Amino acid sequence: MKKILTALIMATSMNATASDTTCAEYVQAYKSGNITNAYYKFQAGISDASMTDASTLRNKFNRLTDQGQGEMVMYKVALRCYSRPSTPLVRIIQVTL
Numbered sequence: 412m413k414k415i416l417t418a419l420i421m422a423t424s425m426n427a428t429a430s431d432t433t434c435a436e437y438v439q440a441y442k443s444g445n446i447t448n449a450y451y452k453f454q455a456g457i458s459d460a461s462m463t464d465a466s467t468l469r470n471k472f473n474r475l476t477d478q479g480q481g482e483m484v485m486y487k488v489a490l491r492c493y494s495r496p497s498t499p500l501v502r503i504i505q506v507t508l
Contacts, residue, residue, distance in 0.1 A: 431499040432456045434492030441489040446482070453485055456500030464505070471508045484508065 432455045440452040457468045475484050484507060491503045 431459045431501065433496065434498045434500055434503060435496035437500045438489055438492050438496070441485070446485075449485060449489075452500070453488065453504070456504050459499060459501040460505070464501075468501075468504060468508055475508075 432452060437449070437452045437456060441449040443449070453472075454469075457465050457472065459465075460468055472481065472484065475481055488500075488503050488507050491507065492498065492500065495503070
């Protein structure tokens, strides 16, 4: 069982680094004016984190959204990403949340 869990963790972490969402992708989605598209890119950025970090980031974002601050967080992330197009989006989300 331990070997299966280890293999699963390694497979998901390798997959996440292979498909990291960049700041440029998020900014492009945000600038399109389609908040749904930007939201999906934002969630993809969160999914690029490790399983534990992704869960923590989702919980923080959901709590802020419940307080009516979700769009402001997405805006702040877009501003921070603007000058760092090749940076993985998850890094900026971690700093912002």
